[in-house]
Amino acid sequence: MQLEIRPDPAEVGRARRWARSRLVGSGIQADEPLAETLILLVSELVTNAVVHTGRPAVLRLSLPHAVTEEATVRLEVADRSGRAPVPRCADDDATGGRGLALVDGLADRWGWSVESTGKRIWCELDRCSKSPEVAAACGGGAVAYGGGAAVEGLAYEAV
Structure with a gap:
């Protein structure tokens, strides 16, 4: 499944709505922490593509x-864009610059690769059961099961 993204900040909201609609019938409930984290990551990665490249992008789920x-x-x-994604250190008053830090903290794995026409940034989320053995096998889960998460001093609640 993929969605063409125009280089327009309004596309971020459209990308979130599209991703939510893809969850219907997938077995992942919209109020499940995995879904909330996924929507946040969609928002961050699409925002980065739109804001930092000013070029069209493709969202795949x-x-x-x-x-x-x-x-x-x-x-x-x-x-x-062939420009590499660069994590930034945002100070407390900055209104941006935390996107890749959120991706790094919330995704179980992420990375990027050079493509013939630009680059591809990807991340993966594991849906772990609540058993301690499975949670440990899934890396302990950077995402807290319960509506929000804390990542090294950052807190969020997906709405």
């Missing part, structure tokens, strides 16, 4: 066919 307690969701944003 890979949901497993059979969602189990240990399923993995993959999110990719491909843009037409």
Whole structure:
């Protein structure tokens, strides 16, 4: 599943709505922490593509066919800029600059690769069951199950 993104900040909201609509029927409930985290990551990666490249992008979402307690969701944003994503250190008063830090803290895995026409940034979220053994196998889960998360001093609640 993919969505073409225009280089317009209004596309971020459209991308979130599109991603939410893809969850319907996937076995991942809209109020599940995985879904909330996924929507936040969509917002961050699409915002980065729109704001920092000023070029069209493509959002791809890979949901497993059979969602189990240990399923993995993959999110990719491909843009037409060859510039590498660079995490920034934002001070307390900055209104931006935390996107990749959020991705790093919330995703189970993330990375980027050079493409023939630009780059692709991707991240994956593991849907772990609540059993301690599975949670430990999934990396302990940077995402707290319960409506919000804390990541090294950052807190958020998806709305």
